[in-house]
Amino acid sequence: MNVFVINSGSSSIKYQLISMPAARVICSGMVDRIGLEESKVEYRAFLPEGLKSREENLPVPGHAEGLRAVAAFLTDPEVGVISDPSQVHVVGHRVVHGGEKFSQTQLITEEAKAMIQELFPLAPLHNPANFLGIEVAEKIFAQAKQVVVFDTAFHQTMPAVAFRMAIPNEYYEKHKIRSYGFHGTSHKYVSERAAEYLAKKGPKLITIHLGNGCSMAAVKEGRCVDTSMGLGPMNGLIMGTRVGDVDQSVIFHLVQQLGYSLDEVNTVLNKKSGMLGLTGFSDMRDIRARYEAGEKAAILAYQMYAYHIRKFIGAYAAVLNGLDAIVFTAGVGENDALTRTLACADMDFLGIKLDAAKNAEPGKGLREINQEGSPVKVLVVPTNEELEIAKQCYDLLA
Numbered sequence: 001m002n003v004f005v006i007n008s009g010s011s012s013i014k015y016q017l018i019s020m021p022a023a024r025v026i027c028s029g030m031v032d033r034i035g036l037e038e039s040k041v042e043y044r045a046f047l048p049e050g051l052k053s054r055e056e057n058l059p060v061p062g063h064a065e066g067l068r069a070v071a072a073f074l075t076d077p078e079v080g081v082i083s084d085p086s087q088v089h090v091v092g093h094r095v096v097h098g099g100e101k102f103s104q105t106q107l108i109t110e111e112a113k114a115m116i117q118e119l120f121p122l123a124p125l126h127n128p129a130n131f132l133g134i135e136v137a138e139k140i141f142a143q144a145k146q147v148v149v150f151d152t153a154f155h156q157t158m159p160a161v162a163f164r165m166a167i168p169n170e171y172y173e174k175h176k177i178r179s180y181g182f183h184g185t186s187h188k189y190v191s192e193r194a195a196e197y198l199a200k201k202g203p204k205l206i207t208i209h210l211g212n213g214c215s216m217a218a219v220k221e222g223r224c225v226d227t228s229m230g231l232g233p234m235n236g237l238i239m240g241t242r243v244g245d246v247d248q249s250v251i252f253h254l255v256q257q258l259g260y261s262l263d264e265v266n267t268v269l270n271k272k273s274g275m276l277g278l279t280g281f282s283d284m285r286d287i288r289a290r291y292e293a294g295e296k297a298a299i300l301a302y303q304m305y306a307y308h309i310r311k312f313i314g315a316y317a318a319v320l321n322g323l324d325a326i327v328f329t330a331g332v333g334e335n336d337a338l339t340r341t342l343a344c345a346d347m348d349f350l351g352i353k354l355d356a357a358k359n360a361e362p363g364k365g366l367r368e369i370n371q372e373g374s375p376v377k378v379l380v381v382p383t384n385e386e387l388e389i390a391k392q393c394y395d396l397l398a
């Protein structure tokens with residue numbers, strides 16, 4: 001079964017074609033900077049004769065054009081891996097928000113599509129792009145089964161004490177206002193890899209996903225018991241452009257004292273805050289360079305970013321009543337040693353003892369970066385949301 005996995009973000013599409021159940025990656029790549037100048041389509045094919053890759057800088061005004069460019073690579077006479085789109089049997093879509101009704105992996109229905117659209121306001125950077133991905137893939141891969149895998153699914157095991165908010169009951173009962181949590185596919189994938197590595201039954205884990213969006217989860221016996229994101233993917237940790245936890249009074253102040261409309265407030269908190277608001281840059285590599293150069297704003301932003309991670313580590317160690325390992329993952333978590341250093345600083349009372357040399361070593365796969373004998377393991381586990389989505393598609397349909 002050939003599963004084409006699409007992870008559509010606000011300005012990018014990551015994709016992999018995976019042969020299941022062997023979990024063999026046939027090709028993978030990404031469309032970057034959609035809608036901006038210098039958009040780019042990357043494609044890597046793992047052919048019997050070796051790797052063939054292509055990178056093309058071409059205008060990609062929208063997701064439809066991006067996916068069409070990818071489909072053209074897939075069937076290209078020289079670097080292609082299939083002769084016809086019908087050789088894609090299943091398309092697996094990452095969808096960020098499915099609300100309370102849609103959290104299980106399932107075939108796309110008109111009802112699910114309507115719900116994904118209804119939730120645009122709650123996940124404005126993600127659901128619209130996810131929806132477009134579905135609409136375009138239904139046209140390009142017309143014979144394939146289309147499956148949705150929700151970011152919220154893994155967090156459905158949270159108990160009510162964690163997911164309810166102390167607002168009047170009717171808002172939950174009538175309107176389903178509660179914490180949902182996101183990046184669930186990633187938290188699930190890395191917590192399973194970590195549990196295998198630790199070879200311990202039902203370990204107590206804190207998974208720390210640091211990409212453009214950032215979130216943490218407390219995982220006990222393979223189940224999520226708490227997570228840092230809520231009704232939408234804006235709260236919790238400081239992110240690339242999103243604010244993370246903020247005092248609600250700020251919202252009223254912006255509206256009532258500074259005259260902002262609610263749309264403007266939303267734009268500020270979702271798109272202009274976080275590391276971008278603090279430093280002028282949202283990409284951690286740019287901020288890192290300024291940190292190294294001793295720029296004050298970058299130093300404070302890094303410290304704040306790590307401080308919020310440390311607060312959640314403390315909170316989740318309490319929630320779990322103990323801790324076997326903390327797990328860093330995603331673009332920043334896997335690659336940025338400085339973030340890990342700052343996030344693990346002064347945590348020896350909790351048993352977290354980072355090994356500076358191991359942490360600084362660049363690596364690729366799962367690795368342990370704690371000191372010998374550290375009571376809590378510190379792991380870097382590369383995430384693979386695409387593989388997890390392909391597995392779930394296979395389990396649903398095989």
Ligand SMILES: Nc1ncnc2c1ncn2[C@@H]1O[C@H](COP(=O)(O)OP(=O)(O)O)[C@@H](O)[C@H]1O
Nearest residue numbers: 210211212213282283284285330331332335336
């Ligand atoms: N080598 C690196 N060092 C530091 N940060 C990195 C490195 N590689 C990627 N990143 C950061 O990872 C983030 C993107 O992570 P990613 O998981 O790809 O996010 P998303 O899936 O949300 O697009 C960016 O902030 C980028 O700067």
Ligand SMILES: CC(=O)OP(=O)(O)O
Nearest residue numbers: 182183211212213233
């Ligand atoms: C939910 C979310 O924040 O996703 P991403 O990190 O891909 O933006």
Ligand SMILES: [Mg+2]
Nearest residue numbers: 211212213330
């Ligand atoms: Mg991501």
